[in-house]
């Protein structure tokens with residue numbers, strides 16, 4: 001769902017591998033994230049927390 005929802009292409013991507021729980025894990029590259037919070041608000045598993053990166057001024 002996050003792959004489809006995120007307005008920034010390339011942040012979320014489906015892994016080519018199957019994880020231990022039988023799912024394809026989602027890979028995350030937060031570069032370019034606008035902080036819109038859509039992924040956090042709409043994730044049915046509450047698996048995403050969007051936080052400001054304080055290492056970048």
Ligand code: SF4
Nearest residue numbers: 006033034036037039
């Ligand atoms: S908060 Fe960032 S990663 Fe989440 S949907 Fe918005 S742009 Fe995409």
